[in-house]
Amino acid sequence: MKNIIQKTIGYVAAAAILFSFNACEQSEVAPEAGLAAQGVQEAHQTKSMNLDQTYTVQLTELNGSGVSGMATIELTGDMLNVYLQASGLTPNMEHMQHIHGFVTTNQNSVCPPMSADTNGDGLISLVEGIPFYGSVLVPLTPYPTADAMRMVDFMNSYAITKAARPLQNNVIVLHGMYVNGVYDPTIPVACGQLKVANQGKGSR
Template identity: 45%
Template structure:
């Protein structure tokens, strides 16, 4: 009975301390899961899914995509607007402001913002154009953004880059797919 009482008290204490300073206390051991449906940009024909789970300062990313340019490395990032309270979105066709038929990285920035976390090492699509990627990042270490920098992941997007231009030349920067993250 004493042990149970002790446990109860420590749980009580823990919940008090974590409520105390939400802003300073960045290590929350609860797991948060996010998913995104990846849809094509620039008629790339790419589709896929992404999943992110965050526990404490450990962030694991899974990306499954098909229709990517085979045999090429595909840069991929978590993008977001500077103020995480503002919802980043995937760029609509009207984002192509110079109307050359291609939404470039800068043309997409007003919608999805800058790069918050490069999802390195960038995967190379196999001969079928498939990508299957998994990586864990320790936030706040190795130059990675902090948990706070990446807060409100439901307001962030994942962008996959790299596709052939009209002449069949591979352009690694061109956005090929995008998905808006939502909390599960």
Template identity: 25%
Template sequence: MKFRLLGLAAIVTASTFAASGAAVAAHDTNPSAKVASYSYGLTAVQAASVPGSAAEGSTRITSLPNGKVRVQVEAWGLAPGLPHAMHLHGVDGPAKDMACPGPAADADGDGYVSVSEGAPFYGGILASLTTSGPTDAGHALDLAHFATADADGHLKYSRTFTNESALANADTVQVVVHGIDVNGSGTYDLAGAGEAPLVPGSGVPFEATMPVLCGGVAN
């Protein structure tokens, strides 16, 4: 299944970033003067009452001396057999540590934290963590190029790529994993939670865009 929603990146990037203050980063000891490596835990975004939202994981972001970035993600408890959109979120520019949203970010009270409700916390999309092809924000929901969880809901991802925004902000980004099969149908469908509240009439299931895990410098 392939959903490509170019409007996703535009909406998230245009969001007003409400997070205040900068977190103090407790980074790993870097292996050399030319390699910077940052490791974080990934925790659930949605309320425990949301079916299929109980997941956990970890991530490592490494800036390499050749100007590339390596991102590794491992997660458990994800919707099995389904692709999961993943991104580096943050603010492209002067260093600013963002944060991860929790259930309280559900501003409209529909029971789910949406992409637009999470954006004020973790910022816009700096890179799409695709398995192949482009890593820009325009491929934010190109599900055919994201990692798929196995039958047990386990996902393991690693890719080294060139992305100037990711490289410049590697020490302040948040890693966000999307996709929850709310109704347990084995696919992302409109019956689970309706249409994604991004672009009315898009036909994209909310389940496919729903943030499930987040983690990074401010957490």
């Protein structure tokens, strides 16, 4: 019964976060940090949509999953090219992956510590991680299925809005592993902060 309740709560939470992503996309509110004047903020947002930048992500395990990996994100204007490799995932199962962040505040996303486990069950659920990494800003679809070697090798491109800016405020979270014999597709298994690799110097 505990597993069924946990799985149900996880699916509801995932749906709520995906709904919040759609709302963010419509509002196109940018979490611009360190800009006090509204005019300066708007100018920066407009300019930032034309920047070329590269970001790297070091993915480390959550919930004792053993998952690790690396991602490279290339930003060109309003397009993202995402290259992600991860190992230690549950084989032959789909793994959700998202860029998470905060839209209505200047708060930076971080990977949740074990203290995020507020119900004391020894695991950080998707919902328990939200205060640390925020809602879904960019779902990295189509979600990959890990191969028999427990690996994914993923690449895709996405159009993004100002809601995901600045990207270095955000994290990537991977989801999905067995909990008490039941596969939970929502539980976080790896997380990593987006870090600027080229300090805004594009290849143009």
